[in-house]
Amino acid sequence: MSEHRQKVIFVCSDAVGETAEAVAKATARQFATEQVKIKRYGNIRHEDEIKSIIMEASLSDGFIAYTLVQPELRDTMREESIRLGVRAVDVMGPMMQAFIDTFNDSPKYKPGLLHEMDENYYRKIEAIEFAVKYDDGKDARGLLQAQVVLVGVSRSSKTPLSIYLAHKGIKTANYPLTIEVKPPQELFTASNRLVVGLTMQPERLLKIRSERLKALGLPSQANYASMERIEKELKFASEIMERLKCPVIDVSEKAIEETAGLIIELLTH
Numbered sequence: 001m002s003e004h005r006q007k008v009i010f011v012c013s014d015a016v017g018e019t020a021e022a023v024a025k026a027t028a029r030q031f032a033t034e035q036v037k038i039k040r041y042g043n044i045r046h047e048d049e050i051k052s053i054i055m056e057a058s059l060s061d062g063f064i065a066y067t068l069v070q071p072e073l074r075d076t077m078r079e080e081s082i083r084l085g086v087r088a089v090d091v092m093g094p095m096m097q098a099f100i101d102t103f104n105d106s107p108k109y110k111p112g113l114l115h116e117m118d119e120n121y122y123r124k125i126e127a128i129e130f131a132v133k134y135d136d137g138k139d140a141r142g143l144l145q146a147q148v149v150l151v152g153v154s155r156s157s158k159t160p161l162s163i164y165l166a167h168k169g170i171k172t173a174n175y176p177l178t179i180e181v182k183p184p185q186e187l188f189t190a191s192n193r194l195v196v197g198l199t200m201q202p203e204r205l206l207k208i209r210s211e212r213l214k215a216l217g218l219p220s221q222a223n224y225a226s227m228e229r230i231e232k233e234l235k236f237a238s239e240i241m242e243r244l245k246c247p248v249i250d251v252s253e254k255a256i257e258e259t260a261g262l263i264i265e266l267l268t269h
Contacts, residue, residue, distance in 0.1 A: 007036045008062035012053055014073055017042035020065045020091045044068070047076040054080045054088070063087040069096075069107065123169040131166040134173035135159055140184040144191050146173035148263060151187070151241065152198030153177055153233045154224075155208045157251050157259065161198070164260045170267070177237040188244065194267050197241035197248040198259075202230050204252040 009028070011020045017040045028036040041053055050073055057064050064081065066088060068074045074093070081088035096107055134142025136159065143149050147170050150158045158174035165172040175187060187195075200208075209225040223229050241248050247266055251259050 006060075007033065008057070008060045009036065009038050010053055010057045010060075010062055010064045011038055011040040012044060012050070012064055012066040012068065012077070013040075013042050014044045014068050014070050015042065017067065020067045023091050024065045044073065047072065050076045051080050054084055054086050057086045058084045063089065065089045065091055067092045120169060124167060127166040127169050127171045128163070130171045130173070131162040135162060137175040137184075140175075140186040142173040143175060143184070143186040144189060144193075146171050146193055148172045148267060149187070149193055149195045150174040150198055151177055151183075151195065151237070151244070151246070153200075153205070153230075153237050155205060155212060156198040156200050157256060158198060160256050161259055161263070164256050165263065168260070168264065170264070177233070177240055179233060179236050183240060194263070195244050195246040196263055196266065197237070197244070197246050198251050199234065199237065199241075199248055200250065201252040202227060202234060205230050205234070 009024045011017050011024055013020055021038060021040050024038050028038070041049070044050065044053075053064065054077070064077070064086060066077055068077060068090075069092070074090070077088055077090075080086075099105060100107070130142070130146070133139065134146065148165060150161055150172065151174070152158055154176055158176065162172040162174050175183065177183065206225060206227055209230070210220045213220050213222055213225055238248075249259055249262055
């Protein structure tokens with residue numbers, strides 16, 4: 001099939017164009033054809049760009065789906081598409097007009113607000129990088145810089161909790177409590193942070209560790225997954241948590257989201 005006979009939808013935006021493209025794809029899926037091409041033009045700033053896209057759509061016998069918030073670009077799109085006989089669908093316009101009419105408010109006319117990298121975005125990225133850097137006690141200095149420090153034995157959900165909290169913008173470090181290694185002094189040094197102990201029922205931990213060994217292709221009879229070893233580790237961890245005088249959460253039957261919710265509640269009170 002030649003290019004000029006192919007069904008083409010032109011997506012046009014003064015931001016990224018993801019919204020209009022998503023609508024175009026969702027629409028195309030409703031029709032029994034695979035011969036639909038979507039051409040996306042984003043970050044449009046000048047009226048000449050609009051005119052060029054409309055001309056291309058005219059030559060291709062396609063139509064345009066657009067999300068333009070700049071008034072002059074919207075006007076150009078409407079006028080030029082009528083002049084050249086190209087159908088142009090305003091994806092965002094009716095919704096914006098409904099907002100104006102209903103709430104008597106005025107839009108900011110600023111492109112790309114949906115994807116704006118605001119302060120919250122940068123805080124989240126920084127927190128994620130922090131969680132990765134100070135995961136599993138890699139660097140004890142992180143224990144002093146963190147907002148939240150998680151301590152517990154191996155496989156007690158420390159790492160996934162750290163990452164989940166990081167996605168909430170909370171700088172989280174975690175430290176594994178093992179019998180053979182003396183915890184660093186930084187763990188006991190007073191600082192403006194929340195230390196939380198994570199514990200688990202021995203039977204539940206035994207099952208998790210056995211599955212872990214199986215996934216790694218290691219024998220399930222290893223000392224790491226023995227009940228005797230697990231009980232010793234949990235007892236040692238409990239003694240450390242008592243020294244820290246920190247809140248302790250039993251994560252045996254809790255989802256990551258539930259445990260994180262409890263930690264965030266502790267952090268904000």
